[in-house]
Amino acid sequence: MTARIVAAGVGVEFRFDRQRRPVSPRLSHLRRAGTRSWGLRDIDLEIGPGEAIALLGRSGGGKTTLLRTIGGVFVPDVGTLTVEGRLGALLSVGAGVMGSLTGRENAQLLGVLAGLPLSMARSATPSVQAASGLGVAFEQPVASYSQGMRARLGFATAGEADPTILLLDEVHEALDHDYRAFVRERAREILAHGGIVIAAGHDHPLLEQLSTRALWLDRGRIVADGPFAAVCSKYLASSPEAE
Amino acid sequence: MTVRSWIETWRVRVGFDTPPDNTARRLNRPYPAAVTEAMLEAGKASRATTSSASRRDLLVALTLSDLRARYGRGGWQVMKWLLDPFFATGVYLVLVTYVVDRPGPAPGLSIACATVPFQLIIASVVNGLSSVQMRHSIVLNTRFDRTMIPLAGVITETIVCGSSLILLVVMMAAYSVAPTIAILWLPLVILVTILVSLSIAYPASLIGVWWPDLRTFVLSAVRTLFFVAPGLVALSQVPSGAQKWLKLNPLTGIFEAYRSVLLYGERPAAWELLYPTAFAIILLALIVPLYRSEQRQFAKMVEG
Numbered sequence: 001m002t003a004r005i006v007a008a009g010v011g012v013e014f015r016f017d018r019q020r021r022p023v024s025p026r027l028s029h030l031r032r033a034g035t036r037s038w039g040l041r042d043i044d045l046e047i048g049p050g051e052a053i054a055l056l057g058r059s060g061g062g063k064t065t066l067l068r069t070i071g072g073v074f075v076p077d078v079g080t081l082t083v084e085g086r087l088g089a090l091l092s093v094g095a096g097v098m099g100s101l102t103g104r105e106n107a108q109l110l111g112v113l114a115g116l117p118l119s120m121a122r123s124a125t126p127s128v129q130a131a132s133g134l135g136v137a138f139e140q141p142v143a144s145y146s147q148g149m150r151a152r153l154g155f156a157t158a159g160e161a162d163p164t165i166l167l168l169d170e171v172h173e174a175l176d177h178d179y180r181a182f183v184r185e186r187a188r189e190i191l192a193h194g195g196i197v198i199a200a201g202h203d204h205p206l207l208e209q210l211s212t213r214a215l216w217l218d219r220g221r222i223v224a225d226g227p228f229a230a231v232c233s234k235y236l237a238s239s240p241e242a243e
Numbered sequence: 244m245t246v247r248s249w250i251e252t253w254r255v256r257v258g259f260d261t262p263p264d265n266t267a268r269r270l271n272r273p274y275p276a277a278v279t280e281a282m283l284e285a286g287k288a289s290r291a292t293t294s295s296a297s298r299r300d301l302l303v304a305l306t307l308s309d310l311r312a313r314y315g316r317g318g319w320q321v322m323k324w325l326l327d328p329f330f331a332t333g334v335y336l337v338l339v340t341y342v343v344d345r346p347g348p349a350p351g352l353s354i355a356c357a358t359v360p361f362q363l364i365i366a367s368v369v370n371g372l373s374s375v376q377m378r379h380s381i382v383l384n385t386r387f388d389r390t391m392i393p394l395a396g397v398i399t400e401t402i403v404c405g406s407s408l409i410l411l412v413v414m415m416a417a418y419s420v421a422p423t424i425a426i427l428w429l430p431l432v433i434l435v436t437i438l439v440s441l442s443i444a445y446p447a448s449l450i451g452v453w454w455p456d457l458r459t460f461v462l463s464a465v466r467t468l469f470f471v472a473p474g475l476v477a478l479s480q481v482p483s484g485a486q487k488w489l490k491l492n493p494l495t496g497i498f499e500a501y502r503s504v505l506l507y508g509e510r511p512a513a514w515e516l517l518y519p520t521a522f523a524i525i526l527l528a529l530i531v532p533l534y535r536s537e538q539r540q541f542a543k544m545v546e547g
Contacts, residue, residue, distance in 0.1 A: 024537055071386060072386030073382075096381050098312060112304035
């Protein structure tokens with residue numbers, strides 16, 4: 001099975017009222033008009049099977065918005081986006097887990113959200129526990145977890161649904177070295193089976209290990225698209241602080 | 244090729260493939276179908292999602308997580324669920340019997356016939372107001388049908404408030420009110436209560452996202468509904484001139500239906516069930532399509 005992502009002219013707009021609170025387009029008609037900004041603008045993109053992409057750019061450049069749009073969390077306001085494949089996503093700092101639930105309860109909930117039937121999500125919890133390496137902490141509320149433990153849980157659960165498209169937004173940077181190796185190995189498996197891996201972050205050596213191609217995003221637009229080394233060099237040259 | 248058939252083609256193409264060495268194969272079960280998304284017609288996205296995890300599974304998973312997140316675990320939580328309606332009824336009983344001095348027949352049971360269903364309604368509103376924000380971590384990480392969120396919230400509160408039915412039994416015993424054949428109507432009366440709770444939970448959830456600052460105001464408004472219904476005293480004890488106005492409140496029919504079945508031992512009047520049902524259906528017909536359309540914007544509005 002293969003995966004594919006095609007975006008044509010994709011744009012995602014954020015609207016705010018006068019108090020700078022985010023509003024939906026419908027709600028913006030009811031509240032006093034405020035500002036608008038494009039999180040993504042004119043995104044044309046094609047990602048084929050077996051491609052690993054790194055998203056580079058400053059904070060606020062559009063990396064998270066692009067990942068969330070591919071993940072279906074945001075709906076494009078303009079353009080067309082086609083995503084073929086099974087998604088596994090870690091798109092938020094909290095890795096999508098709820099603090100008041102235990103690791104096991106989160107694993108079951110996230111398993112169902114990832115597309116597993118409830119019975120399968122339940123029966124998969126031992127393998128999630130093993131893959132996460134959380135041990136006894138798996139039975140404790142996630143509120144007591146570190147960022148890295150949350151990322152482990154989120155990644156292990158996402159892996160259980162056998163994604164063909166893996167989306168990682170900085171959360172992998174919270175992982176320790178052992179688990180990063182596990183993530184790399186899992187990413188290579190996905191790529192070997194015709195899947196896609198897209199990772200965003202600021203840890204360029206780590207991204208280079210995961211990716212061959214890079215997209216540099218700035219103000220919601222793609223500034224450069226090409227081999228990782230070339231795009232990363234351009235980005236770093238444009239922004240000396242990033243080095 | 245139409246948009247629909249194009250989407251279906253993709254569903255078939257990627258939906259039931261089974262990569263090697265995965266959980267599904269290990270368990271020898273159908274592999275979870277692909278999350279295939281086709282977004283077409285600029286700005287008017289048409290998303291096709293197939294998943295073997297049914298909406299029922301999603302609903303159960305959301306409800307279980309809601310129960311644990313809101314009400315915790317362990318025996319003490321069960322005691323809290325049981326004691327809550329007793330305290331609420333006790334306070335109103337003292338108010339009606341000693342302060343207002345309008346006890347009427349079996350005042351404790353009469354009040355319980357209002358506080359028990361109202362507990363479900365107000366709990367559903369409280370749940371709905373924070374339902375999306377409470378799940379911000381999954382809303383920001385995963386695409387799923389968010390119209391299930393208020394439904395899961397109402398099921399959660401129904402399970403929790405179900406224990407308060409014990410209060411009705413205790414009050415019937417305390418006032419020596421024997422159940423009659425009319426008690427067979429009770430399941431239908433409870434269903435109407437759940438339906439009304441659901442119809443209010445959807446707008447509450449939407450308000451919680453759109454105007455989070457108004458949560459306290461909404462709660463006050465719903466509490467006001469209790470007092471502009473025959474909550475503390477039965478409708479028959481209210482001056483006749485005010486009765487017709489109180490009947491406009493959908494809670495009036497619900498409270499009176501409980502009293503008919505449990506206190507008076509008679510079949511509820513048709514309006515007591517039909518009016519709240521019609522109110523709920525109309526509200527759901529108006530709000531659910533709006534909610535369905537608006538839920539695609541939730542991720543932009545919740546705080547991470």
